Amino acid sequence: NAGVTQTPKFQVLKTGQSMTLQCAQDMNHNSMYWYRQDPGMGLRLIYYSASEGTTDKGEVPNGYNVSRLNKREFSLRLESAAPSQTSVYFCASTAPGQAYTFGSGTRLTVV
């Protein structure tokens, strides 16, 4: 039982480059989320998908896009990376009224 699998674990990008962070869960959860975590800022929601076929903006969506490819997979895309997007990114999934299961995180540095 893998839970939530996130790739890659580490990435260095140059300003202006694009990349996609991948997330997949095998728990048959309807809801999936992308968070970023910065020192002293806690976990901030970027985008979420309450169910397959739907996506919604969270607290900090600017500069990001998402795709809910199917029930298992929810990807996060940075079209033109900026140094302000240097952060640790976590994908999570959950069933209604239950705790999150988080992926292992992606440490992204934009230079």
Next chain:
Amino acid sequence: GENVEQHPSTLSVQEGDSAVIKCTYSDSASNYFPWYKQELGKRPQLIIDIRSNVGEKKDQRIAVTLNKTAKHFSLHITETQPEDSAVYFCAATASGGSYIPTFGRGTSLIVHP
């Protein structure tokens, strides 16, 4: 929307002492309150949770209490050990709506040997 305040932001204790982290929430519709522990460089992981129909829940050295009237809930860790050193996050969510929990900002717990 929901607002969750978490205090303190940093907590330093001696091994064997107790530690208490407190969270307050604003939305009376919230009815599920999980606590997550995040060790350095790791993912947040659920350590204990409580629902609004229960006032207290214990699991070995950790416990969570909930006061629905005052809209606050607390994490209690007894007999702290160095391996308890981590960042702890509280969260509040309602079973209806979009199920998005609101997180506190986190508490960095340091247990000194």
